[in-house]
């Protein structure tokens with residue numbers, strides 16, 4: 001069985017990955033990190049201050065475009081938190097929202 005990810009805005013089932021960002025803490029939690037940003041025709045890697053990192057540990061965020069409502073302002077975040085792996089949508093205002101899966 002496969003599970004799909006629905007659009008957090010309109011619930012349409014056809015959304016496409018546009019960019020992936022991986023944040024890695026350099027030395028310890030709460031410290032500065034390294035961010036690798038990857039999209040269709042480019043990849044970059046740069047230093048990121050702790051205040052610009054997601055959460056307190058490593059994290060991945062993915063940007064999507066929906067076939068129905070366009071580029072999403074929310075990013076899918078997969079975040080390490082006290083030994084747990086959290087997954088949620090984060091909107092530009094910093095609020096988190098639960099993901100919705102559908103059975104394919």
Ligand SMILES: [Zn+2]
Pocket residue numbers: 007008009010011012066067068069070
């Ligand atoms: Zn949508």
